[in-house]
Amino acid sequence: MKPFHQPPHQMPHSADAPSKSMASQFAVRRGDECANCGLCKRVCIYGVHERLEEDPRFMAPPKQEMCRGCLRCVMECPRNAITVVPNADSDVENIILFEASTGKVPVSGAGYGGRFGGYGFDGIWLDMSEIVRPTRDGIHGREYISTVVEIGRFPPYLKFGDGEVEKSMEELFTIEVPFPILFREVSAMDSVVECILEATSKLGTYMIVSEDTYDAYPSYRDNMLVEVDVESGMMDEQRTITRVEVRSGIEELVYKLFKNGCAIVHLTARGDGRSYDGKFAGDIVESVHDYLMSKGVREVASIVFSGGILKAEHVPKSLILGADAVAIDKPLLIALEYADCLSSDLSIDWGVQRIINLMCSWRDQLLEVLGAMGMRDVRRIRGEKGRAMFMRDLENEFIQNCGFEVHENDDGT
Ligand code: SF4
Numbered sequence: 001m002k003p004f005h006q007p008p009h010q011m012p013h014s015a016d017a018p019s020k021s022m023a024s025q026f027a028v029r030r031g032d033e034c035a036n037c038g039l040c041k042r043v044c045i046y047g048v049h050e051r052l053e054e055d056p057r058f059m060a061p062p063k064q065e066m067c068r069g070c071l072r073c074v075m076e077c078p079r080n081a082i083t084v085v086p087n088a089d090s091d092v093e094n095i096i097l098f099e100a101s102t103g104k105v106p107v108s109g110a111g112y113g114g115r116f117g118g119y120g121f122d123g124i125w126l127d128m129s130e131i132v133r134p135t136r137d138g139i140h141g142r143e144y145i146s147t148v149v150e151i152g153r154f155p156p157y158l159k160f161g162d163g164e165v166e167k168s169m170e171e172l173f174t175i176e177v178p179f180p181i182l183f184r185e186v187s188a189m190d191s192v193v194e195c196i197l198e199a200t201s202k203l204g205t206y207m208i209v210s211e212d213t214y215d216a217y218p219s220y221r222d223n224m225l226v227e228v229d230v231e232s233g234m235m236d237e238q239r240t241i242t243r244v245e246v247r248s249g250i251e252e253l254v255y256k257l258f259k260n261g262c263a264i265v266h267l268t269a270r271g272d273g274r275s276y277d278g279k280f281a282g283d284i285v286e287s288v289h290d291y292l293m294s295k296g297v298r299e300v301a302s303i304v305f306s307g308g309i310l311k312a313e314h315v316p317k318s319l320i321l322g323a324d325a326v327a328i329d330k331p332l333l334i335a336l337e338y339a340d341c342l343s344s345d346l347s348i349d350w351g352v353q354r355i356i357n358l359m360c361s362w363r364d365q366l367l368e369v370l371g372a373m374g375m376r377d378v379r380r381i382r383g384e385k386g387r388a389m390f391m392r393d394l395e396n397e398f399i400q401n402c403g404f405e406v407h408e409n410d411d412g413t
């Protein structure tokens with residue numbers, strides 16, 4: 001393997017890059033039963049239902065971002081053709097849109113109105129006990145907190161001969177990333193991919209790409225890692241990252257990859273954060289990390305985890321479960337308002353700034369969490385499960401102590 005080292009990277013500054021829209025709070029659908037009578041246009045006072053400009057005989061697709069969920073159109077439609085349901089993702093999408101617009105940390109103010117526990121990442125609570133210590137003020141300058149992570153292949157031990165280190169880090173493939181977030185390649189038009197690549201290069205992070213994309217964008221190769229499937233046998237090539245789907249029982253496979261020279265394993269889950277056999281993917285990442293620790297090989301290579309990472313808080317939680325870094329794709333597309341971009345021109349400058357803003361916000365939130373934990377280096381939280389509380393453990397403790405029964409819902413809560 002050839003060496004590859006990047007110097008520490010200066011984070012670019014955030015700047016205003018306003019959103020063009022807000023995420024819809026309701027999903028409004030008009031079915032095939034619609035007779036184009038236009039009654040819904042008359043009854044909706046928010047202008048969601050309009051006729052097609054180019055052919056007024058037909059109704060236009062609903063402007064669902066304007067819907068207030070009053071259900072009047074649903075009640076009045078003579079064909080029962082309309083459904084209006086809450087858009088469960090709208091809160092997350094609006095947070096990402098805010099972060100991408102401003103680069104700031106979203107503040108919800110006093111009085112949290114949501115649930116305090118739930119499935120997946122929502123069942124993990126970070127230990128912020130140091131937040132009350134007045135001497136801790138890392139975010140605002142009195143203490144330096146590092147968000148830099150190194151990923152790649154590391155020597156299991158150093159060998160000395162004639163007073164010199166025989167096998168040094170220089171022989172191994174390692175990269176330094178200024179914050180533990182990589183980008184995944186997205187299926188979108190070229191300008192969206194270019195936007196993300198340009199932001200990747202400015203931020204000093206890396207994009208996980210296919211070989212075709214690596215060949216198609218030679219000027220961005222310094223910030224690319226080529227993803228290869230675990231079956232391809234190319235795992236020890238420089239700049240490759242080996243993809244393994246997250247499912248139960250992959251511990252031994254990842255162990256063999258670590259033993260056989262792999263530099264970076266990409267554990268990739270489904271977009272909803274579940275494994276390919278339906279479990280919370282984070283539990284399997286945790287199990288892989290524990291297995292590698294028990295075998296004494298955890299430090300020789302790195303784990304990047306992707307799948308269902310939509311909020312800044314999911315980054316430290318993934319690291320605590322055992323990942324060295326995470327990779328994201330959907331938040332990038334939301335930041336670029338990709339649904340709009342596909343039908344209109346995407347300004348590259350605007351898009352690059354939106355992604356920089358998103359990462360500035362997520363990095364600041366990571367600093368907030370590290371400061372509140374009393375940690376000065378993000379690398380120290382990898383696999384540090386003592387720095388979080390897990391709802392599953394607390395529930396088990398509760399059941400044992402009180403003798404209550406707990407039933408699991410369909411959604412895993
Ligand atoms: S009221 Fe119902 S049938 Fe009439 S245009 Fe609207 S959706 Fe179609």
Ligand code: SF4
Binds near residue numbers: 045047074084
């Ligand atoms: S639910 Fe109310 S606001 Fe939404 S489209 Fe129907 S009439 Fe308009």
